[in-house]
Amino acid sequence: MTLEISFIFGGLSTEYDGSVTSFANILSSYLALPRAERPFSVRHLYHISRVDGLVRTIPFNSISTIADLEPYISETSTIPGRTLLSTFEAIESRNEYVVNLLHGQFGEDGGIQTLAVISGVAGSFGDPHVASLTMNKYAMSAFVSSLFPAEMVRVPKTTLITPRNVDQSINIAMSLGRPFVVKPNSLGSSLFTQLFYDPPSSEQEIDTLLRAIFTHDTAAVLQEFIPGDEYTCGCLISSSEIIPLPIVKLEANNDFCGRDQKYSSNVAKKTVVNVNDDISRRVQNITTSIASSIDLYNMARFDFRVSADEEIWFLECNYVPGTAKDGSFEKMLHSYGMTVVDLVSWITSNSKTFKKPDHYIMYDRL
Secondary structure: OOEEEEEEEEOOOOOHHHHHHHHHHHHHHHHOOOHHHOOEEEEEEEEEOOOOOOEEEEOHHHOOOHHHHHHHHOOOOOOOOEOHHHHHHHHHHOOOEEEEOOOOOOOOOOHHHHHHHHHOOEEOOOOHHHHHHHHOHHHHHHHHHHHOOOOOOEOOOEEEEOOOOHHHHHHHHHOOOOOEEEEEOOOOOOOOOEEEOOHHHHHHHHHHHHHHHOOOOOOEEEEEOOOOEEEEEEEEEOOOOEEEOOOEEEEOOOOOOOHHHHOOOOOOEEEEOOOOOHHHHHHHHHHHHHHHHOOOOEEEEEEEEEOOOOOEEEEEEEOOOOOOOOOHHHHHHHHHOOOHHHHHHHHHHHOOOOOOOOOOOOHHHO
């Protein structure tokens, strides 16, 4: 029996474009396959508009090329929209399986996961609590720090900054006397992420950056910069095992991979590392250990820095890795022998759908 799958993408977060790009790569790869070789059928496409937040259902039978998608997701689309709640109610009534490709806030931070649990929608959403943890860079850093001894993996010194403690936090960071990175606490795609080599001479610039971050996030993190190389490692998570993927090394001219470096092929070089490399094995082992310690579902990606003395430093977790063409996660998949279409098929066949546990306890029957 052929698998039937629906997709949800777009969203209201600042990572809207990344979500659309991830979906477009999967869709174009799927459409390029002869019908007889497609491992699943597509039932519905759900696009969340960044203009009004409403969901528009795109008829898949009207999509024969990726260009056919544009009129449906444009800001001038005439397709009537529905609220996300009513859409999920309809999805649940049809027993659809939905692959979540929403990135960033609400897509990865527990929002859409909570709605899926409440609505009873099956799909690749996962545990709301775990999504919330992984999206919170400060909390996730603290978790990983408590999980490993320092000789196995370290975590850069990290300060949480809110609009209420900006001046105090900056003064503490300045006292460190070393370069640091400022970034949002719960945005992805390295948005608003910037390295300051000489913080004392950039105090005004740092303050301006923080104010910009606070318009999109409730907090920022100020993190010690670790000189060295940046690596990223993904994993596939089934109901019975965790499969670490080949790791990718990101190289940039100034040894720092911000948004411009990560999302421009002209700036950052992405190279799959030899599987027998010592750093590769260690990073894969750490990735597997982290993924085994929290109830992750389907897939995830972890970012690290490796210093000149080969110490491994954890940076952050990506709960819904981007699947854009030539992106880091796609390179890992290809090296492993999978396409993005194979990934979707694997998730629906091998993973499990998160189900809310029964919290009500009848003590008199225990």
